[in-house]
Amino acid sequence: MNSVLEIQNLETVLHTELRPVWAVDGLTLQIMKGETFALLGESGCGKSITALSIMRLLPEAGEIVGGSIRLGGEDLLLLPEAAMRNVRGKRIGMIFQEPMLSLNPVMTVAQQIGEVLQRHFDLRGQAAEKRIVQILDQVGIPDAASRMNEYPFQFSGGMKQRIMIAMALAGEPELLIADEPTTALDVTIQAQVLELMRGLQQQGGMAILLITHDLGVASEMAHRVGIMYAGEIVETASREAFFRGPAHPYSRKLLAALPGRDRRKQGHRLDAIRGNVPSLSREFVGCRFADRCDQAWELCHQVAPGWTALTGEQQVRCHLFNQNFGSKIVKPAVSGQAGAPATLDAESWEFESFPSAGTEQSTPDGSLLSVTDLKVYFPIHKGLMRRVAGYVKAVDGISLRIDRGKTLALVGESGCGKTTAGKAMLQLIPPTGGSVRYNGVELVGLERNRLRRLRGEFQLIFQDPYSSLNPRMRIIDIIEEGMNALGVEDDGKEPKEKRVDELLESVGLPAETKWRYPHEFSGGQRQRIAIARALAVNPKLIVCDEPTSALDVSVQAQILNLLRELQRNLGLGYLFITHNISVVEYIADEIAVMYLGRIVERGTVDEVLGSPRHPYTQALLSAVPVIELESKRKVIRLHGDLPSPANPPQGCHFHPRCSHVMPVCRKNYPGASIFSSTHTAHCYLYPQDEEQSDRKTQA
Template sequence: MKSPLLQVENLKVRLDVGKTQVRAVDGVSFSINRHETFALLGESGCGKSMTALSLMRLLPDAGRIVSGSVSLDGQDLLALPEIAMRSVRGERIAMIFQEPMNSLNPVMTVGQQIAETLLRHTGLRGEAVQERVLELLDDVGIPDAKARCNDYPFQFSGGMKQRVMIAIALACEPDLLIADEPTTALDVTIQAQVLDLLRRLQHERGMAVLLISHDLGVVADMAQRVAVMYAGEIVETADREAFFAHPQHPYTRKLFASLPGAARRGQQLEIIRGMVPRLDQEFSGCRFAGRCDSAWARCHDSIPEWVEVAPGHGVRCHLFAALQVSTPTPALPLQGGGCETGTALSTPSPLQGEGWDGGEGVAPLLQVGDLKVHFPIHKGLFKRVAGHVMAVDGVSLAIHSGRTLALVGESGCGKTTVGKGILQLIRPTAGSVRFAGEELTRLKGAALRARRANFQIVFQDPYSSLDPRMRVADIIEEGMMALGGAATASERQSQVDSLLQQVGLSPDSKYRYPHEFSGGQRQRVAIARALGVKPKLIVCDEPTSALDVSVQAQILNLLKGLQDELGLAYLFITHNLAVVEYFAHEVAVMYLGRIVERGTVEEVMCAPRHPYTQALLSAVPAVDAGSSREIIRLAGDLPSPANPPAGCHFHPRCPQAMPSCRESYPAEVVFSATHSANCLLFAGK
């Protein structure tokens, strides 16, 4: 076997933060072979991006590499002078960043940006550069490359920008491509397109890819070998098959177990206790020991050695060092098989037990009828209304108390606007919102304010949803004061304490400011704030999409527990289908301002009828690598809601489109009492 392309030995990176040193990367070793995709998997803050940046020697000023070696084809990168390093970057190692919006220069055309790399690293000049740029744009699948290479980045959508980034990275045909969370900011259908592209290009050019991701699904889809990082260390390395079939390290196993999915409906998700340890301390034992269920005395006393449990499969854990050959670990109940095996979903979960009569005869808590939210587009000197963005265009739904309705869709489809329209944070243009029989759209001022205690919202980003200059106690108190909850200050304080306990935070934390908390803890504060006014309905606007998998599990468990305890109804807005399968009772799928399919979670997730739902479901990378699935690739991007396509909104991207789809918007076709879709395919039946 040839020597590996990239060999990293005992890499250590320190970050200077004030007086302390953070061990961002602490003794990481791995190697990548040619033509291979190597995935670095880990939660945020575990040092995976730092590892990638130190390979490129692009660490921030506070960071420095204290020891270790990085050799590319036998050449030690860390010993190179900066000027030689510059020709390595871009030419031999290229990098794609997470955020396509920020990684392109907004005042240069994309053609110029690609040419910039070519001019630096190749001898091409003049016409030849232009030709190569067009070739590259063609390669990454940008239609009409000739016209588009003179466009500016803002004229491209997110997925297209990421393609341009890839074109820049590929410009000099690098040996190694570092992809740092290349699809995290993209929607599932776009993510599937970009991953496809990466795979194809890798196949064609034979480069090695270092894929950095927190998403087990993406890793399962792309990687040949996987390394799991935790707190600056690699804790497990294995081939993909071995990794997904028999994860060994307790952390990896926990990570798998905390994934939501159909198979775990009705159960509590496994959570990892506590938090990632601070990295500014000297470790005397295993870094995971404090959170590990199978930790024993030795785990706290001595640092575990690297153990090979099988060829190519290594683990850093005392459990295996002691036994050397591990006892056969019980196979993990992997998800994804829920529908096919027909077990998990059909068994009645405790949540939807016998008490639930299917909603017949009971008036729903929230009834939304034909909700429309249109934003006017102003143009010209006198701000004439030139058109409307039809963000929400006729959405109807109903939620019963104690139930969860999931609203699923890609970004830009109007699902968040639906949530805000229901809460009257954005006044709907037309339609009705009836809460417990009362029409909200016509209420104004004080009358509306009085009813606000009944419905609350939890936002997506826990960093911007809490006022950074207020203490936690003030934040939670605010709603109670505004809506006249507890009367006296001391009553309110005791209520704040009990709320904090309810969401799993200690009452002492109420005197702290939000920035002192982690993302998951902030989200708990946001939930406590919503609970403070004793609502009946909570609109959860992607509450877990900004969080790590293990923290997501904690929040989902919390939400579920609160629902059981208090009988809350949730409108759960999300794009994460695994969360839907785990959490929701009913599902509504949105596309471009309208609901295209609705039904119970079993009906929609296991037997999707609408082509869009089918595509959405198939585009999610499955963790269960063994299962073969047919992936429906959607072409193109979401059209603009200011100018939706005539007829069925989905027809330009639909693989099963018929001529008649172009003519009129399809009517609702009912499959069962609860299941319906808007598609002409079924109109005849």
């Protein structure tokens, strides 16, 4: 018996105002020594509550009402609280999602790790210090002996997450619970952290319970996978079996909802799961997924399915696989690609290039928005007189072009200036220099009144649907606001209210929702409202600032489908700001990769993703976790973090982290190297375009 953790029929209830919510309802799982078990599912499925139940750290309203949690044969639920404290941090370590919030900002790193050592091993003074250095070395903190006495704010995000891991490891736990450990991190940092966790597991042989919503991360890390839906596990399988042939309709839908280039090429809509995760406060009769399932029949609505064992370790909770209903079995589509059964209900899409609607005022070159050498500098004030001591060069001379009905993706890590660039293009932040021409009209320096008349032409969709809608306004007021401000539809022919109904219907919401307030909607629905608000003024260009990064995979698919549909019907141009490469692959026509305020590579999707030239693009792409059974790809490890834009490195901004660095890289910023009419990169590895580089060195 070498199972580390055994959970039997765990039931956790959250008591809320109206009725109890059965957040975890009869969960059973087992994790072996040295194994990584990935618990996958959308938000609101009870993944985090499961983790907190194991630690017995539930919020005050939570209560474990049934089942057992055995850690090495000992039932944790029967332990008194005092004994439980010896388990937490010692036998079970935990890593949280937000490294910035999980470390105490007023204690040094050494003090925080020392606390664990003192509590569980009674190590103090010299001995503790030695051990702290050892642990920090283990998680790859350079120069650990001196940095251990620094405060959390002196470390970068990735380093903080390493320190969190170090704290979790300090107790030498048998089980490590990682609750979305990399969700808040950039892909390059995520790759570092995941590799670190893998390495540590191989050394120490501890078990890991990895909680994530990212199928890619699960596919890279896990040995076994459990899919959680509405408080229960609906499928467990080994990693290979799961990604080769997911059985449960929910798992299949989840995989099919992933965007990617293949999806786009096949011309399919993403396979969104209709509806939302059901509220866990209601009584379930029958299968919990039945309402959203395409293959459900009466039995599914009447009888809750039991476990059915498939080949090997794969088990599924679905009537489709029950022997007694053999005729109903739909063979799970087996395909090498990431769960490609797009046949389910995918309607074919014709992506003909849009015959630019509204070409009345077309510019000579046919571009909707062209940006040349855009700069946004934020002054740094210092001293008593608030003298300007320097500039944060958030956007440092970018040039790009968006055509009608096309999508340009702006890709880069957080802090590289993507969002600032997007806002500066819309003149929401005054640019420091450069030019932004919309339909031939120069926007920079345009006076407020004339700019206001143009505002309706370009709109913005934000990342966080929770902060982008005023909580005190009804949906109808929110949508009408832009129409009122810009005098849209003021001709009296069509009442505004009717227009709002149409807009809501066009984004897939019933018209009567307009009387409600934003807090009554889920994240995906809010994002739809935000899109309807932007569409209300008939824009031609929409800047989408990470519109899906706060959403679940299945909801992300809904939103991406909606955006593409709108582009097809209305001929919208999109500037799509994101760090999610698979979304880019699905939605973008062109890509611009940004690093530290500058665009390092530009080209069409196929050019940039197919043959990336800049070392940064290569590293970025290699760091994206992908669902591949035989993972052959080599992650190009980037050293360190993004430098501060207040003090960018001399020469090529990327040289301190680049593996191909040459002496010339340290001196001057490279000019453009042109590979095709659309594909350019700034790197000395390739022959420079003479004229361009001259101009750059002078600047």
